[in-house]
Each structure stands twice: as structure tokens, then as C-alpha cells.
Amino acid sequence: MSVSVSINKEGKATIWSNPEFNTSKDVLHFKEVVLCKTDTEVTCYGILTSASVGVSCTKDKDWKPGGARVTYRVFAKEKQQWDKETSKFVVTKVHDDEALLYKVLSDVCDRTFPQQTILTGNIVPWVNPYLWELNATDESNVALIKKLTKQLESLDVATAPFELTEAEIVTALEPPTYGNKKGAYIKPETESERLKARETFFKEQLADLFEYKDVYDLACQIESTKSEAAAIPPSELTENSVMTTLKLLSIIMGD
16 A cells, blocks of 8 residues: 555544555545645545545554545645654655646646535546656657646546535635635634734834834843843843743733
């Protein structure tokens, strides 16, 4: 089995496909699937059928693809990947096969607008290696390149009634978040962006009182303006500034 499935504590299944180990038999056959496209990835969420091949869960030998709800993310250029040597996630460049699959699935999103359209059919993570040997600038190869590329998906609009509910799709496609009826999706705000927004708001509120370069600088200014500051030893003043810095950071972080 070359397409692995991981299941988190909430029971949600995620598909992980490694182009280095994919085989020509691998196929994800979806009874129903919804695709969500961004500039960095295509997220696929849907219900697999027993016709899927090469998909397994190593931690649950009894897991079967038939009827399983799964999420499959295909990245455009970069993605986070677990590094065994450092025991942490690192950002790596995606394999050419995955980059091509991203483009193919992006085209599916474009032609099945709006993006929340429920589809059915196959997604194939394996790319015929012969494709990379063809010169794309040679017109005689165009037809064959299109044929080999088309083999990566055979998705069509599904017919009602559907098992996937709108509420389920909304939750499953976060992030990015499920958007309006026209199929627009909004990338959720990251924690660093939220903190930056709070820090900017905080700085604006103090604009008439202090001009500072960072939170510690502000803390030092606050401590120096206190009436007893002149009588406090430098070491104690520094300690007070550090404590004030921590309090200000706590405010900015929303604690």
C-alpha cells in the first residue's frame, strides 16, 4: 500500500501520498468529493469507495476505504514534511508529480465553478514517468502529454441526493475556510497575523503618549516616567521594565 491514511484523535482521516512510492495502480475513487483551491494547495474532501486502490491505514489494519470520509491536500510548490533527523516539520519543495497534480486539480476547480460543487470519480496520485521525458515544446508530443495528464483525474459533477452536507463541507475545508455561495474561500488569519493586528492597535492607542521601537522600549519608557524612578537603582529599574514588558505582551496576546 503506497497511499497512507492517518487518523487523528477526533477520528478525522487524512491521506498522505508520497510520489516516490506511488504505483500505477494507485487510485482514489470518490463517491462524492469537494475541491477547494488556493494559490498554495488544493484541498479535497469526500467519501471514498471500495474501488480505491493502494490506500491503507498502518495503525488500523481494519480500516477500509469504502465509505470513509477523508481529506487529501495537494500542494503547488512547498509543503511541511516531517524530518526524522531533526524530529520536526520542515518546509520542502514538492515533487514534480504533486505540482502537476495540483495544476490538474486546479483546472478541475476552475471548470466546476463554484468550488463547492460535489463531484464524483477518480484522482490518481501516480504520474507516468514517461511524461517527464517528453519535450513539451515539440508539437508532436502535445497530444500524448494531454493524454497522460488527463489520466490523473476523471471527475464529473455528482447527482443528488448527496451524503455530504453543506455544514460538513464547511468544517472539513478549514483551513482554508468555506466561503460564500459563489465559491470564494478566505484564508484564515494566522496567529502571527492576529498578534500583529493587536500590536498595531495597541501602538495606535498609545501614539499620543509614547513613540517606541518595541515592547521593551515602551516598558522602559513607562517605568522611567514613574515618580519614584529617579530613586530606583538601575538594576531594579531594569527588572521592573522586564516585568512591565511581560505584562504588555500579555495584553497584546489577549491573555
